[in-house]
Amino acid sequence: MSTEKKRRNPVITNDNFTLLDLLDRLLYKGVVVRGDLTISVADVDLIYLQLSVLLTSVAKFQESCASSPFSPGIAKEALL
Template sequence: MSMAGRLPESYGRDSGANLADILERVLDKGVVIAGDIRINLLDIELLTIKLRLVVASVDKAREMGIDWWEDDPALSSGARRSELARENAELRERLAQLESADAQKEIP
């Protein structure tokens, strides 16, 4: 009897493991998928694409030290406010410098 095409016993039809259980296990433990794609022509590397995919729950990702979404303005309202405040401060400083330079030009 061939084993090809059969699932492991723990994930068989009668095991009671459904998609939600499997997803919960994956998110709890985390999964890393890595791969490289290289395109060469006559031993000259034309293109290299490095793919890294991490599938994990937010808690597991933080545990692994991955928290980039917290500082990304497109994904975090706190980061967006922080970026806007920084930009506002820079613009105010630039405006003050321009006004100061303009005032110095007016002094005869």
């Protein structure tokens, strides 16, 4: 199996996907099928704006508690 290879590789990781990865696919603005009701482009922009605020605060939180025993990995997972 390639699992071992993945673990030993420093550059490439095959983590579980994040909410950002998921939304990048589910909210893609290209025309797939237009429903009677769909999320508008403006709403998609707003979602990304909010997501960026969320990610920024996660990054700040990680920075601020880098030296504490609190694991930033857990915090990130809880938020995403």
